[in-house]
Amino acid sequence: GAVVSQHPSWVICKSGTSVKIECRSLDFQATTMFWYRQFPKQSLMLMATSNEGSKATYEQGVEKDKFLINHASLTLSTLTVTSAHPEDSSFYICSAGTGTHEQYFGPGTRLTVT
Amino acid sequence: DQQVKQNSPSLSVQEGRISILNCDYTNSMFDYFLWYKKYPAEGPTFLISISSIKDKNEDGRFTVFLNKSAKHLSLHIVPSQPGDSAVYFCAASSGNNNDMRFGAGTRLTVKP
Numbered sequence: 001g002a003v004v005s006q007h008p009s010w011v012i013c014k015s016g017t018s019v020k021i022e023c024r025s026l027d028f029q030a031t032t033m034f035w036y037r038q039f040p041k042q043s044l045m046l047m048a049t050s051n052e053g054s055k056a057t058y059e060q061g062v063e064k065d066k067f068l069i070n071h072a073s074l075t076l077s078t079l080t081v082t083s084a085h086p087e088d089s090s091f092y093i094c095s096a097g098t099g100t101h102e103q104y105f106g107p108g109t110r111l112t113v114t
Numbered sequence: 115d116q117q118v119k120q121n122s123p124s125l126s127v128q129e130g131r132i133s134i135l136n137c138d139y140t141n142s143m144f145d146y147f148l149w150y151k152k153y154p155a156e157g158p159t160f161l162i163s164i165s166s167i168k169d170k171n172e173d174g175r176f177t178v179f180l181n182k183s184a185k186h187l188s189l190h191i192v193p194s195q196p197g198d199s200a201v202y203f204c205a206a207s208s209g210n211n212n213d214m215r216f217g218a219g220t221r222l223t224v225k226p
Binding site for chain 1: 118123146148150155156157158159160163203207214215216217218219
C-alpha cells in the first residue's frame with residue numbers, strides 16, 4: 001500500500017516551453033501533497049505544500065507563478081513548470097501525506113531543459 | 115538555512131560491519147525524525163523514524179538513536195549488506211508533516 005506515482009518519469013523540453021508533472025496517490029487519499037526538487041548531490045528542497053481544493057503554500061524563494069501547483073483531488077496533484085529554462089533542469093519529487101508524520105514519495109521526474 | 119545537517123557526504127564500510135550515519139539539527143521545535151533511503155533516479159523510501167519522546171527505535175538491522183540535548187541523531191545498520199548501498203537522508207518535522215526538512219544526504223557504500 002501507500003504507492004505514489006509520478007508521470008512522466010523523465011522529460012526533455014525546449015527553453016521557453018511549459019511542462020506538467022503529475023503526482024498520484026494510487027491506493028490512498030492524500031490530505032496533503034508536497035513537491036520537492038533535488039539538485040545533483042544536494043538535499044531534497046521543499047518547494048511547496050498543497051492541500052486538496054486550496055492554494056498551495058510555497059517555500060521562500062520559490063516562484064509561485066513559475067511553478068504552478070494544482071491539487072484537484074485527494075489523489076492528484078500537478079506541478080507545471082512554466083517558461084522553463086535550463087536552470088530549471090532538476091529532479092522533481094512529489095510526496096503524499098495522510099496526516100501522520102510520514103510521507104510517501106513518488107519515483108521522481110527528471111526534467112531537462114535544453 | 116540548513117536546519118538539518120548531514121556532515122558526511124559519504125561513508126564506506128565492509129559487509130557485515132556496522133554503518134553509522136549521523137545527523138544534526140538546529141531547530142528545537144522538531145519533534146519527529148525520519149530516515150529515508152534513496153537510490154539514483156528514484157524517490158526516497160521510508161526506513162525508520164523516531165519521536166522526540168524516545169531516544170531509541172529499533173527495526174531489524176536498523177536502529178535510530180536520538181540525543182535531544184545534543185540535537186543529534188544517528189542511524190545504525192548492523193550488519194551492513196551490499197544492498198544497503200544508497201543515499202540516506204535524515205529528515206525532521208515539527209507538529210505535523212507540513213514542515214519536513216531534509217539533510218543533504220550521506221552516500222553509503224557497503225563493500226562485499
